[in-house]
Structures are given as structure tokens and as C-alpha cells.
Amino acid sequence: MPRPRLSRRVRAAPGIDYFKPAGIRMADLEESTLTIDEFEALRLKDLEGLGQEESAKKMNISQPTFHRLVMHARKKTADAIVNGKAIKIEGGDFKIAGSRGRGPGSTCTCPRCGNTTPKQRGIPCASMKCPKCNTNMIRG
Numbered sequence: 001m002p003r004p005r006l007s008r009r010v011r012a013a014p015g016i017d018y019f020k021p022a023g024i025r026m027a028d029l030e031e032s033t034l035t036i037d038e039f040e041a042l043r044l045k046d047l048e049g050l051g052q053e054e055s056a057k058k059m060n061i062s063q064p065t066f067h068r069l070v071m072h073a074r075k076k077t078a079d080a081i082v083n084g085k086a087i088k089i090e091g092g093d094f095k096i097a098g099s100r101g102r103g104p105g106s107t108c109t110c111p112r113c114g115n116t117t118p119k120q121r122g123i124p125c126a127s128m129k130c131p132k133c134n135t136n137m138i139r140g
Contacts, residue, residue: 007095008037008069009060015111015126015138020086032080035092038073045070108137 013036020029034042037059044055045066056066080087107116108125112135119125119139128137 007060007093008040009058009097010036010040010094011043011058011097012109012111012138013096014039014089015136017089018086019080021084024084026086030083030085031088032076032085033088033090034073034076035094036089037092037094038069038076039089040094041066041069042073042077046074106139108139110135111138 020026040059041055044050044058045052048055050058052063052066052070056063059066059069061069077087079085106119108119108128109116110130110133113130113133115130115132117128117131117137120128125137125139129135130137
């Protein structure tokens with residue numbers, strides 16, 4: 001009997017979930033789908049510059065599993081760039097770190113610099129700008 005699969009822990013859902021090459025109509029585009037856990041692995045390793053062992057701990061997975069996620073993410077991203085495909089970010093086996101509801105203690109997080117701001121009632125995080133870098137915030 002195989003070992004039960006652990007959900008991969010991600011900091012927050014990506015603020016942007018679709019990229020497309022300029023000058024190509026949507027109807028003419030092929031897509032490469034990056035799962036949210038692959039996106040998180042790529043963010044931790046290549047953007048944050050963390051080692052595989054530290055990144056794997058942050059995602060609550062083994063180092064070999066983290067390595068496979070990064071390799072799949074890099075291959076899909078390279079395929080999209082080289083072959084002019086759109087990148088769609090969705091799905092995967094993950095859970096948002098620290099998500100326990102959307103009550104009064106919720107925060108909005110900047111996907112670029114990691115700055116957090118308390119969530120304001122009635123105002124979606126996506127319509128708020130980060131005070132540090134002026135990027136749209138995401139719920140997190």
C-alpha cells in the first residue's frame with residue numbers, strides 16, 4: 001500500500017495566474033499549465049534563492065519531491081518561452097500556509113516583496129496596492 005500523499009504547503013495563491021506572449025491572439029495560443037505547487041517551488045528556489053532542503057521544509061515535502069517539482073516547473077516554463085506558449089497557473093495538490101478562515105485577522109500579502117497589510121472589510125486584496133512596491137496585493 002503506497003504512503004498517503006501530503007499536501008504541499010504554499011505561502012499564498014499566485015496574484016497572477018496567466019501569462020501570454022505579446023502579439024499572439026489567444027485563439028492561436030497553446031498553453032502550458034503550471035500547478036500552484038510547481039509555481040511555489042519555482043518561487044522558493046529561483047526567486048527567493050533558497051536551497052532545496054530549506055525549500056522542501058517550507059513546503060512540508062521531501063527534498064526529492066521538491067526537486068521533481070522544480071524540474072517539472074522549469075521544463076514547462078522553458079517550453080512556454082521557447083515555443084511561444086501561454087503559461088496558466090492552476091491546480092495541484094496544495095494547501096495555503098496558515099489558512100484558517102477569512103475572519104477579522106486576515107491579511108493581504110504582496111506577491112513581489114512579501115509585505116503584509118491587514119485585510120480591510122469590503123475591499124478585495126486584489127484592489128489594494130502594496131505600500132512598498134505598488135504591486136497588487138493578494139489574500140494571504
